[in-house]
Amino acid sequence: MDTLPRSRSSTGNTAPRAVSNSFRPRSVTTGPRVEVKVGAPGPDKPLMAGPSETPPSLLARSAPTLSPLALEAIARVAFEDRLERALGPATSIDAVLEVAGRAMQAAELGGAGIPAPTELLLAHPRTGKFSQVIEVGPEGEGPGCPAAATGGCEALRTGRTQVYDDADAFDACPNLRDREAGPCSAACVPLVVLGDAIGVLHRTGLVGTPPSSLAVAQLEALGGRLGTRLALLRALDAPAPATLDRATGALDRPSIEARALELARSLVPFSLAQCDADGFEDYATTFGHETAERALRTVATAAREILRPDDLVGRFGEDELLVVLPETSAGECQRALERLREHLSLTLTASGLPPLTCSYGVVESSLGRSLDELLVAADAAVALAKDRGRNRVVVARENMLDEYPGVA
Structure with missing residues (x-):
């Protein structure tokens, strides 16, 4: 069963926080942000597995004889090799994001060996809206970029890594200004695959000391591999082409369910509603099956006319429709259905x-x-609506099944 995991609060450590590709959105108005701790590295859980002769030990022995540029090149190649090994067995979006969180933590550390504030923002494939899916930092908190969608990201707009010394500079990205943590430096690495914006890696530092060239190179290596892997897995996980119910012209049940799951996996909050025709069996007996089917088709048509183009309408049973409204709260959905009733x-x-x-x-x-x-x-909400006299909209509450257990 596809699950929508519940959020977990920060515990104040530096472990990266990541979301899985199944979701329980936290908020409808601000976009989902589900937090699942990825275990911090330790003796029994290395950041990324490698050979016993690790690149850091090689660097330590070679440091006196190599130039800074050579050392940086060795560190960059070593990071890329470890990244390839870590991503090798990652065959799901969950696994890829876990590797990404550890790699973000392993990329050149900030002062006192503490991971610099870093986050991964992923874009919704259709709407381009951002969701923060991984964050790393001294207190487990990322930089908190306020960009809402790909159109507001300078790195994605230009398709190039952007590095800023000072958020208050006149040519700095507007998204860096007026942050709660105060002025900062930053680096933003776009994830773009075949022209499609996948997301952005964002790291901040102290004013005047932006992320080093090594840190930027490591983030670029991660961004390139991460974008390609996520794009591939999204393509493999894409639902089959939608099919329609012939009688109503709405999506059939497998298609409407697949679309709802796709929204959840893409971090898009939504509301759904079951629409149950009142007394449909008696209606068919009285007026005939053909008339009853025409009436249900009219319900589906009326729903498509009232709802937005991106909203989904599907046939869910003999006398039921299911509507799914992305980026919509339960209250907004209720108001839309009241208009549909009329x-x-x-x-x-x-x-x-x-x-x-x-x-x-x-x-x-x-x-x-x-x-x-x-x-x-x-x-359960439909059953309660019928008990209250039919032809009405009822919004489910968290304790509804306890109060109305006959449906569960």
Whole structure:
């Protein structure tokens, strides 16, 4: 079962924090940020496995005879070799992100051997909106770039690494200014694959001391490999082409479920609602099966007319539709469905069909750890709507199944 893991708060250590490719979004309005601690390196858990003759020991012996540029080149190549070994067995997005978190922590450390504030922002494949998926820093906190989407990122706009000595400089990226932590230096490394923006690696430092050329080179090596691997895994994990339900013209059940899971895996918060036709069996008996199917098709058409182009409408059962609204809170979804109730009544009348109403159960994606849990909560809300008289919208609450256990 695809899970939407719950967030865990920082414990104040320096271990990188990463999210998996299944999600439980924390917030609808600000975008999801699920935090799962990646274990800190230690004697039993090295950052990245390597041979017994490690590059650092080689560097220590060679340091007196090599120039700084040569030492930097050796360190860069050593990091890239370790990165290749670590990514080799990583065959899932979860595994790749875990390696990325450790590599971000292993990249040249800041003062006193503490990882410099670094974060990985990934872009949604369709909307381009950013989500912070890994953060590393002295207190486990990343720099906290406020860029909302790829269009607001200078590194992605230019397709080149950007290094800034001072956030207050007139030519510095606007996203660096007025941060809570105060002025800083920064480096931003874009992740771009075949022209597609995958995300950005962002590291900050003290004013006047931006990340070193070695740190930037290591982040660029990580960004290149990470972008390519994530793009490949996303392509392999992409849902099959959507198919439609012939009777209603809406997505069929496998397609609407796949789209909801795709939103969750892409860190997009959403609300979903079950729309259950009231007394549909009696309606079909009274007016005939063909009329009943026309009425349900009219419900699906009315939903597509009222909802936004990116919202999803699918047939979920004999008398049920499922609607999925990305980037939408439960309250916003409820208001949209209230408009649908009114529009449906007018549309049925205009089509010459007998009146038919629906009961709606709304649930926000943050309320469940899996799609199954969300559907159970929506079903409970539908049952409550019918108990209250039908033809109404009910929003699921966290304790609804305890209060209304008949559906679970």
